[in-house]
Amino acid sequence: MTGRRVIRVQKDVLAKNEEKAAGNRSRFSAASVSVLNFVSSPGAGKTSLLVKTIDGLRGRARIGVIEGDQETDNDARRIAATGALVTQINTASACHLDASMVDKALDEMSLDGLDMLFIENVGNLVCPASYDLGEDMKVVVMSVTEGDDKPVKYPKMFRACSVMVISKIDLLPHVDFSVARAIENARLTNPDIEVFELSAKTGEGLESWRDYLMSRAR
Amino acid sequence: MTGRRVIRVQKDVLAKNEEKAAGNRSRFSAASVSVLNFVSSPGAGKTSLLVKTIDGLRGRARIGVIEGDQETDNDARRIAATGALVTQINTASACHLDASMVDKALDEMSLDGLDMLFIENVGNLVCPASYDLGEDMKVVVMSVTEGDDKPVKYPKMFRACSVMVISKIDLLPHVDFSVARAIENARLTNPDIEVFELSAKTGEGLESWRDYLMSRAR
Numbered sequence: 202m203t204g205r206r207v208i209r210v211q212k213d214v215l216a217k218n219e220e221k222a223a224g225n226r227s228r229f230s231a232a233s234v235s236v237l238n239f240v241s242s243p244g245a246g247k248t249s250l251l252v253k254t255i256d257g258l259r260g261r262a263r264i265g266v267i268e269g270d271q272e273t274d275n276d277a278r279r280i281a282a283t284g285a286l287v288t289q290i291n292t293a294s295a296c297h298l299d300a301s302m303v304d305k306a307l308d309e310m311s312l313d314g315l316d317m318l319f320i321e322n323v324g325n326l327v328c329p330a331s332y333d334l335g336e337d338m339k340v341v342v343m344s345v346t347e348g349d350d351k352p353v354k355y356p357k358m359f360r361a362c363s364v365m366v367i368s369k370i371d372l373l374p375h376v377d378f379s380v381a382r383a384i385e386n387a388r389l390t391n392p393d394i395e396v397f398e399l400s401a402k403t404g405e406g407l408e409s410w411r412d413y414l415m416s417r418a419r
Numbered sequence: 420m421t422g423r424r425v426i427r428v429q430k431d432v433l434a435k436n437e438e439k440a441a442g443n444r445s446r447f448s449a450a451s452v453s454v455l456n457f458v459s460s461p462g463a464g465k466t467s468l469l470v471k472t473i474d475g476l477r478g479r480a481r482i483g484v485i486e487g488d489q490e491t492d493n494d495a496r497r498i499a500a501t502g503a504l505v506t507q508i509n510t511a512s513a514c515h516l517d518a519s520m521v522d523k524a525l526d527e528m529s530l531d532g533l534d535m536l537f538i539e540n541v542g543n544l545v546c547p548a549s550y551d552l553g554e555d556m557k558v559v560v561m562s563v564t565e566g567d568d569k570p571v572k573y574p575k576m577f578r579a580c581s582v583m584v585i586s587k588i589d590l591l592p593h594v595d596f597s598v599a600r601a602i603e604n605a606r607l608t609n610p611d612i613e614v615f616e617l618s619a620k621t622g623e624g625l626e627s628w629r630d631y632l633m634s635r636a637r
Contacts, residue, residue: 243572244569271545328543354542355490
């Protein structure tokens with residue numbers, strides 16, 4: 202986008218979003234629900250991670266999910282198969298979820314009895330970085346097939362996130378990806394970022410990820 | 420984005436972009452250069468594909484590259500190592516290249532003597548779909564690690580593209596990805612889309628991709 206007028210409007214949009222996000226945050230806090238906003242490139246494995254996380258926390262935490270996609274409810278159906286409560290948001294042409302979409306989704310799903318809410322954002326390493334949804338933290342999922350330089354190429358996103366999950370580590374033998382360099386690049390951008398390495402497919406690393414989530418629950 | 424005012428401004432932005440794109444198109448046409456706009460998720464392998472394409476067409480076509488990234492010139496340095504002419508655009512917070520950025524890049528690079536210009540867009544399956552840069556066609560690169568449902572989840576992008584390159588096919592034995600289903604999903608969205616399957620790593624499929632490019636050169 203170019204031109205001063207557009208930039209001002211963009212600021213208005215973000216200011217409005219902040220307001221709505223504050224409203225969401227109050228609702229989450231009143232319901233004592235921990236909220237994680239999952240962001241990534243398309244196809245990094247967010248949905249598979251959520252499915253395995255929900256399965257593994259069965260009996261320990263009640264989890265709800267808001268699914269964001271441009272089109273389809275494919276991911277929502279995969280989540281629903283776990284038995285978790287799920288609401289789909291289709292953003293059509295929009296490239297990110299905003300706080301007002303989440304606010305509307307919350308009108309359709311009860312937070313009563315939930316311990317955690319996972320929000321799966323549209324697959325996009327750029328735009329969702331700018332939109333606070335009222336979450337406690339953003340979690341970026343980066344698969345080992347994407348290259349270990351992503352944190353320095355998309356720094357705004359990695360700065361916005363409290364946690365980086367390195368996913369699909371079962372593929373490490375087949376790709377040119379250095380976990381050490383990925384972590385170094387992430388910490389160059391965001392020195393405080395927490396890192397987990399896991400494979401939703403083999404289950405490796407999932408236990409410490411789930412323990413971390415439980416330690417962060419309200 | 421929400422609100423009528425914002426949508427109107429967005430339309431202004433796109434109208435302005437169309438104008439600039441038409442200007443770029445005239446420059447490309449006057450110089451008899453074929454221009455491809457490469458789009459994908461972050462980490463789908465656009466740069467590796469371009470490097471291998473340039474190497475394989477050495478002596479057959481003179482190729483220039485415009486590299487778009489939020490930050491870093493990592494990709495431009497990889498392209499420069501092939502000997503091709505390359506210009507880097509850093510978009511900072513912007514999630515896509517627009518025609519005016521390309522126009523500025525063209526002021527710094529001569530099209531004289533080039534047969535093809537490759538524009539590598541910011542890794543993003545959403546926003547670059549809306550921005551014409553003056554190219555002859557958009558090419559979407561989708562790696563087999565991203566899942567075969569991407570064309571139906573990001574339909575606007577797959578409709579905007581003339582070609583889909585399925586990349587990293589060397590990883591097929593290790594992932595749950597059906598090439599047939601990916602093609603079916605792409606053609607549901609865009610019946611005319613041309614499809615190439617290849618691996619920049621092993622070289623499989625590169626020859627027919629390069630032949631296609633040569634057949635499309637002006």
